[in-house]
């Protein structure tokens with residue numbers, strides 16, 4: 024058996040079998056998949072050895088592994104769902120005995136998380152796949168009663184995974200108990216053939232994520248042992264007794280895990296885009312500022328700084344907030360382990376709005392980085408297009424953005440009502456009570472003043488939503504209709520809440536640690552945090568004018584300070600992206616390589632195009648020449 028010493032980035036990235044002779048963009052859909060399975064299998068082998076060598080918790084690839092695989096895969100790893108959802112779902116939702124049983128083969132199985140169906144992705148209570156208890160055989164019978172009930176989208180489901188965790192409506196003695204999770208083998212371990220009673224395949228080409236092997240799965244009277252229902256939170260006993268969960272939403276717990284993780288993942292996606300575009304902007308000379316001087320680095324254009332420095336700052340904001348949210352998640356999971364669900368609604372609300380804002384911001388900011396690189400940003404070899412299509416998928420997967428913002432809005436409205444009744448609120452929403460009791464300060468042009476102002480916007484919009492709902496109810500609408508009628512404002516409340524959270528956590532976490540940092544580092548980090556907060560104060564100036572005592576003069580001063588910060592950051596801009604420390608083999612960009620040899624790398628990459636293997640392509644003689652000669656005058 025091949026034995027890998029503990030891999031370091033250098034070692035993994037030096038494995039020849041992980042290099043591409045032909046850039047991925049020149050491979051067919053099928054070749055792309057086969058190529059990524061080739062590379063993914065080498066990595067999977069390394070992770071397996073690593074988990075043995077390093078006593079890693081079973082099946083958890085080391086966190087830096089994702090960063091290495093990002094470089095090797097360039098696109099998406101078809102084994103991603105195994106680590107991101109399949110294993111976490113089992114460790115989060117199965118009993119210890121079940122975990123030992125289901126994961127006894129260690130890396131010998133490859134799983135995915137099969138929840139979304141052709142007909143339902145958001146509304147989980149509407150999922151159609153059924154799992155019906157057969158008391159006589161002590162089994163569940165899985166069925167896909169309609170075409171729309173086919174599982175559709177799960178990553179790795181088409182041709183990679185041999186197991187999955189399936190979400191299905193649980194039926195016991197004719198009664199439906201709602202969505203539950205089941206451990207299901209779908210392919211033979213030896214032959215990899217689909218097991219009898221299953222219809223499996225991949226869903227076809229997508230705008231990105233094309234190596235994720237997203238698939239479809241249909242069940243036809245497919246039997247699994249009763250013990251294959253994940254039974255940590257709810258159970259079905261041998262006699263058919265159903266023991267319900269302390270909180271039925273615990274079944275949705277695996278999605279919270281990934282939503283929390285995505286904040287950090289987006290920090291990394293943005294760090295890559297910022298590294299590429301800032302380095303390129305330092306190399307690219309174009310146009311003049313002073314007519315009698317040479318062409319300047321485009322990074323000297325203030326508007327270029329305005330386009331790019333927000334991405335540097337946002338990457339740090341997401342990294343720091345991601346750590347804060349992860350600590351909150353870990354604490355809530357610990358509480359749940361002790362039987363307390365009190366903070367679960369708060370964690371759900373936080374993870375929903377922060378996942379949404381981080382994925383949406385990563386999307387438009389990566390696009391802004393691409394556009395700031397002109398035509399060369401449009402080349403696949405820049406890696407900016409792939410970063411964009413990969414990042415923007417996250418706006419939809421793991422909870423579609425609008426739907427998740429409405430979940431946070433639900434929590435804000437409930438918290439507002441509690442504030443009106445004088446109840447104490449968790450720290451993350453206590454400002455609602457302050458606002459309700461008219462305890463807030465006049466505007467201050469400071470980072471803290473801006474954070475307080477953004478919170479006033481949240482409180483003001485939340486109050487407006489509550490009044491809108493009440494107005495529609497008083498006009499005869501049911502509450503749910505009134506909710507729907509007010510949903511445009513409800514989304515605004517959640518968006519404002521998410522922005523206020525990001526600004527507050529970023530500023531105060533940086534402020535908290537700055538005394539422990541070298542003076543220079545503290546100064547630069549505070550400049551980034553202040554830039555982030557001031558950027559969003561200016562973006563949201565309309566709301567601040569409506570809900571706070573900010574004046575036109577205050578806004579003019581903020582604009583001036585913002586431009587000062589751009590100038591202060593400019594000398595450190597390249598150093599700041601270098602400090603993301605993303606090596607060329609992982610950055611995969613002709614524009615962003617550390618040595619700055621942009622034009623040479625662009626030409627080297629262009630010559631790898633199969634079209635450049637010959638000076639005249641055969642299509643000239645086959646198609647063009649007859650037409651040209653026919654019409655030649």
Ligand SMILES: CC/C=C\C/C=C\C/C=C\C/C=C\CCC(=O)SCCNC(=O)CCNC(=O)[C@H](O)C(C)(C)COP(=O)(O)OP(=O)(O)OC[C@H]1O[C@@H](n2cnc3c(N)ncnc32)[C@H](O)[C@@H]1OP(=O)(O)O
Pocket residue numbers: 089103104106107108136138139144145146147148178272273275276278279281284285288367368371419420421422423426430433434437
């Ligand atoms: C380790 C490295 C990892 C990763 C690296 C990188 C990438 C990420 C990895 C993988 C990404 C690739 C693929 C993505 C995979 C997927 O997409 S999986 C499928 C994702 N699908 C969804 O997210 C579905 C979204 N829909 C829902 O969650 C629910 O349908 C809903 C919440 C919208 C509605 O649920 P309902 O049951 O109808 O509830 P409701 O009637 O609206 O009531 C809401 C109440 O329920 C509480 N609640 C809802 N959800 C949760 C939850 N998750 N946790 C806790 N509580 C929840 C909510 O608080 C409300 O409570 P009330 O007190 O107000 O009643």
Ligand SMILES: Cc1cc2nc3c(=O)[nH]c(=O)nc-3n(C[C@H](O)[C@H](O)[C@H](O)COP(=O)(O)OP(=O)(O)OC[C@H]3O[C@@H](n4cnc5c(N)ncnc54)[C@H](O)[C@@H]3O)c2cc1C
Pocket residue numbers: 104135136137138139142143144145146175176177178232237416419420421422423424425426429
């Ligand atoms: C790249 C990618 C990978 C994926 N990987 C997986 C995977 O591994 N496993 C898995 O199970 N799933 C996966 N998914 C599926 C993903 O989780 C779903 O696409 C997502 O949950 C959204 O559901 P939907 O596609 O049915 O959209 P819908 O829910 O149908 O949404 C369509 C539109 O309707 C709106 N809408 C829906 N409900 C409401 C509401 N209550 N109020 C207001 N508007 C509403 C939405 O805002 C949206 O604009 C993946 C998806 C993608 C794109």
